[in-house]
Amino acid sequence: MMYGIDVTPRFAAVAAAHLVRWVVLSASWLSVVPSLNLEVMVTSRWFHFERRQTQRRALRSCLQVRGTDHRAELLFFMGTLNTSDTATKLQATGEQEAYGDIVIVGGPDSDPPVPRDATYVLDRPCARTYRLAHGTAWLVKHRPNLDFVAYLDDDSFLNLPRLFNHLAFHATPSLAMGFVMETELDWS
Numbered sequence: 001m002m003y004g005i006d007v008t009p010r011f012a013a014v015a016a017a018h019l020v021r022w023v024v025l026s027a028s029w030l031s032v033v034p035s036l037n038l039e040v041m042v043t044s045r046w047f048h049f050e051r052r053q054t055q056r057r058a059l060r061s062c063l064q065v066r067g068t069d070h071r072a073e074l075l076f077f078m079g080t081l082n083t084s085d086t087a088t089k090l091q092a093t094g095e096q097e098a099y100g101d102i103v104i105v106g107g108p109d110s111d112p113p114v115p116r117d118a119t120y121v122l123d124r125p126c127a128r129t130y131r132l133a134h135g136t137a138w139l140v141k142h143r144p145n146l147d148f149v150a151y152l153d154d155d156s157f158l159n160l161p162r163l164f165n166h167l168a169f170h171a172t173p174s175l176a177m178g179f180v181m182e183t184e185l186d187w188s
Helices: 009-032 049-065 086-099 127-142 160-169
Strands: 037-044 071-078 102-104 148-153
Touching: 037 049, 037 127, 037 160, 049 071, 049 086, 049 160, 071 127, 086 102, 127 148
Parallel strands: 037 071, 037 148, 071 102
Antiparallel strands: none
C-alpha cells in the first residue's frame, strides 16, 4: 500500500510517478486558487471532553503547517446537557467560555447502544442526525460564506493540509466526498 493506494510492486513505479505529478499539480493549483473557507463540524457528546481537546490540538497542529491562506474553523455541535449535577454544568459552561467553539443545538445527547456499523430505527430523532441537521441550519445562518463543511464524529480526524490540497484541486460548488455504507436495517 503506497499513500493509501493499493499497488502491486510491478506497478509501483507508475503509481509513484502519477502521485508525484498529482502532488505537483495540486501544489501549483493551490497558488492560483483563492483561499478556501472550511468549517469542521464535529458532533460530540458532553462527556467526551478529552476527545474535543484532542480535536482542538490536532487542528491547531495542522493549521501551523498548512502554509496557505486557507481558513478552517472547528466547531462542536452538542445536544442538550441533561444533568442536574452542578459540577458537570459548571464544567460545560467553563469549556464554552474558555474555547468558544461549542454550539448547543439541543436534542438528545446520546442514543441507545447499538452494534458498530448497524443501521437502526428509533422512535425519536437520532442524536447525531439531530445535531447534523440543526448544526447545518446553524451554519447556514451564522456562517453564510463557507466554501466547504467537513462533518466529523469526535473520534475522527482530518489531515487538513491534504484536504485543502484536494479541495483546491477539485473545487466546485457540487463537490461531495465521503463514503456510502450499506448495512442491514434493524427494526428492533
